Amino acid sequence: MREIKDLIKVKADEIAKKMNLEVFDISLKKVRRKLKLEIIIDKIDGFVGIDDCEIFSRDIESFLDEKDIIDSSYDLIVSSPGLDRPLRNINDFIRFKGKLSKIILKERIENRTAIKGYIEDVQNNIISIKEKDGGKVIKIPYEKILRSNLEIDI
Numbered sequence: 001m002r003e004i005k006d007l008i009k010v011k012a013d014e015i016a017k018k019m020n021l022e023v024f025d026i027s028l029k030k031v032r033r034k035l036k037l038e039i040i041i042d043k044i045d046g047f048v049g050i051d052d053c054e055i056f057s058r059d060i061e062s063f064l065d066e067k068d069i070i071d072s073s074y075d076l077i078v079s080s081p082g083l084d085r086p087l088r089n090i091n092d093f094i095r096f097k098g099k100l101s102k103i104i105l106k107e108r109i110e111n112r113t114a115i116k117g118y119i120e121d122v123q124n125n126i127i128s129i130k131e132k133d134g135g136k137v138i139k140i141p142y143e144k145i146l147r148s149n150l151e152i153d154i
Contacts, residue, residue, distance in 0.1 A: 001028055007069055008060070012039055015059045020044070021052060024081050035074035037064075040081055048080035087148040093122045100132060100153040104146045110138055116151060 005028045012023045024040040041048055041056055057078040064070060087093055087101060102116045109115075115138055117129040125142040 004028060004069055011063050012060055015056055016041055019052065019056060035070060035072060037074050038077040040079055042081055053078045083150065083152050085150050090122065090125060090142050093119055093127050096150060100151040101148055102151050103129065103140060103148040106144050106146045109140060109144060
């Protein structure tokens with residue numbers, strides 16, 4: 001299944017590049033004796049719309065059908081990372097400066113293992129987060145982050 005996923009990734013990257021998108025993630029899993037192919041696409045300079053998902057889905061589906069890569073029935077799902085998307089690298093923090101995020105830490109910083117706040121600044125792999133409640137600015141070394149994601153700001 002790894003080879004199939006790699007073939008799909010190459011074509012997905014090609015389609016995404018033409019559409020000014022990037023492939024955020026690809027998963028291929030067996031769910032109740034049927035394959036589920038999920039491709040998550042992202043827009044570098046904005047947010048993915050339904051039209052983007054529809055066009056991408058048509059292009060990748062015609063490739064899959066033409067090359068007959070998956071030899072059984074499958075469900076294809078093309079979506080965006082969502083409003084609560086994971087922040088997977090330092091560039092994501094730079095990209096989403098000003099947005100609300102939740103950060104889970106590997107070890108305590110200022111006696112806390114989780115911080116929710118606005119991404120204020122990123123310099124020298126140090127992320128400055130302004131707490132949503134209280135407004136205190138906390139500086140977090142990127143390597144101390146276990147996982148993080150954007151939060152929906154209501």
